[in-house]
Amino acid sequence: MNKIKVCRPPARQAASTPAAESLQSLDRIDRAILRQLQTDASISNVALAAKVKLSAPACLRRVERLKESGLIRGVVALIDPKSAGAGMLVIIGVVLDRSTPESFADFEKAAQTVPGCMECHVVTGEFDYFMTIRTRDSDSFNRLHAEQLLYLPGVRQIRSFMVLKEILSTTRFPL
Amino acid sequence: MNKIKVCRPPARQAASTPAAESLQSLDRIDRAILRQLQTDASISNVALAAKVKLSAPACLRRVERLKESGLIRGVVALIDPKSAGAGMLVIIGVVLDRSTPESFADFEKAAQTVPGCMECHVVTGEFDYFMTIRTRDSDSFNRLHAEQLLYLPGVRQIRSFMVLKEILSTTRFPL
DNA sequence: CTTGAAATACTACTACG
């Protein structure tokens, strides 16, 4: 019943490259593990092992290696924003007054403390930054906008794009 | 080994609680559980129970209830994008040709299939959609742009904002 | 309706082949 297993030994015992594991060193089984854990990491190790057609200890060793290598950054629970009272999502584009290293550093430091800020990125184009902010409703966003966002250091302009409908929002990408 | 369970009535305080469980029905312990699981869900149930000062069975029941209520949408492993060969992040703003229901539906259906698309939202303002796309490098993005994005149905204009630096990217928001 | 203690079933983990 069992088919031939293409268990090519990963041979990663180079002993000199403990860090910076890349996609290239992942075989078919590692990718299957990652695909599963990206979808549902609450699965037990034995069930995971069965899915990838491996013994439980071997599977566990791979998962631990993937964690230690940093390829698996962590395992977290995803909360439904609406149930958690943060049903509104706003994307804002930010333009700074001056494009100096100090301006950028100051802004970035302050941006991290904005409550509900989920993402903050330096971008090319007509904006310096894009941020995504989760908040309760338009009232609470308006308050945040007036009391916090407009006072972020070095801000020349803030353009807000309210999210009317979330079509797709995933943490998982193809391997 | 997930067993089919009968949904317990969510009535926590009295027999007057509404349908969906919301943030209001969460006590201090539930919030502590959620805060922990948002940060690290690989913790064992006994350790979690100790952290929130509860017995293991009681803690497990709360976690299961939070899952069944939908407040915990899932438990997933977060992959390091760079290690996974998707080190480049691009935010694109999309303007459609026509603002008809069919246009929107067609676009949304097609957008979901774009490889590496992490987010896609309908927004107010000068764009109809914002999408965030993870890809390997500028070459692969250029290919995606030329071969897929420009052929999404009903697209009038696509403006790309390449992410130069990811300041903040989290899945966890305050409770 | 929730909690905690004890008992059972299962799983993670280790040592070894």
Place this chain on the structure above:
DNA sequence: CGTAGTAGTATTTCAAG
């Protein structure tokens, strides 16, 4: 990598606040 054995955990049962 797999098998077997041990330690620890998840999960059920049940009694009580």
